[in-house]
Amino acid sequence: MKVAIYGQYYRNSTESIINDIFVFFNKNNVEMVIEEVFSEMLYEKKIIKKEYKTFNSHTELDATFDMFISIGGDGTILRAATLVRKSEIPILGINAGRLGFLASIQKENIEAFLQLVIEKKYTISPRTLLSLNCSPKNEAIQDINFAMNEITVSRKDTASMITIETYLNGEYLNSYWADGLIIATPTGSTGYSMSCGGPILIPEVKSLVITPIAPHNLNARPLVIPDKTEIRLKVSGREENYLVSLDSRIASVKNESVLIIKKTPFKINMVEIPEETFLKTLRNKLLWGEDKRN
Structure with missing residues (x-):
């Protein structure tokens, strides 16, 4: 078995998680290839001493990898998606954060769950992504023009x-x-969209959610649409620019630019x-059923 290892940042609380993962995979003769920046961090903190192969681009990830291990929170997985891209390598999220819906494996059960991975006792949950095209072209969003959670437009230099x-x-x-305005996938429905009053969608649902952020007209409600819909946005305001975010990546876009958002082919x-x-x-993170009467 061959896996890619990625972590967004290092915190003292993640040291035991990293140790457990490396000990388990080494014991089971799993080949590990570590993302270059994360690898440098691990060596610097002396968490690992053995030499491992590294990668630093999505072009180095191919069909020889069986799995991509993401150590961190949901934000780490969103960045992992920009490395995996069209390769179809499954991503396993190990939660080193707090509230997270993607990185579901908790640190208390790592070895037991990794054993299930070794034995291939898991399922694959395909997640829809959104692509963004801007007219006129915007260099900041040409290379990585897709999002796993949501694409959002918002005001930039004004309170208006x-x-x-x-x-x-x-x-x-x-x-x-x-x-x-937020355009969210089912995966992103438990993120920014939910905090703005949008509905929660099960990952298998073939839908998207359009959720306004603090609309002036209170009758502007979140709307669920088919995921094969092409969405066109044209933004205007008092300032020359507004912001467009693709998950955690942000770009400044000129007024009157046209944005085309649709489902990616992968x-x-x-x-x-x-x-x-x-x-x-869902039950654990949103505390459903925690009422003492239950």
């Missing part, structure tokens, strides 16, 4: 609201007068362990 003219498959929907494969399903994660 912006107007987001929205079309679905060429048909006019609405002009949102708001602080911004998906990201998330590893799901039987004992750590999406529904169980």
Whole structure:
């Protein structure tokens, strides 16, 4: 078995997690290839001493890899997706953070869950991504122009609201007068969209959510649409620029630019362990059923 190892940053609380992973994989003769920056961090902190192969680009990840291990929180997995891209390598998220819906494996059960991975006792959960094209072209979003959670437009240099003219498959929907607008995938429905009042979607649902951010018109409600819909946005406001974010990557875009958002032709494969399903994660993270009367 051959796995890629990636972590976004180092914290003292992750040291035991990293040790457990490396000890287990070495014991089971699993070949590990570590992301270059993360590898340098691990050597610097003296968490690892043995020499390992490294990678530093998505071009170095190919079909010889069986799995991509992400150590951190959901943000780490979103960055991992920019490395995996179209390779279809399954991503396993090991949670070193707090509230997370993607990195579902908790540090208390790492060895037991990794044993299930070795035995291939897991399922694959394909996740929809969104692509973004900007007219005129914006250099900041040309290379990595896709998002796993959401694409968001928001005001930049002003306290005033912006107007987001929205079309679905060429048909006019609405002009949102708001602080911004979120286009979320089912995966992203438990993120920024949920905090703005959007619904939670099960990952298998073939839908997207349009969620306004603090709309001036209170009757502008979140809207669920088919995921094959092409969304066209045109933003105007008092300032010359507004912000566009693709998950955690942010670019400044000029007023009156046209944004085309649609589903990508490829998906990201998330590893799901039987004992750590999406529904169980929902119950645990949102404290469903925690009322003492239950």
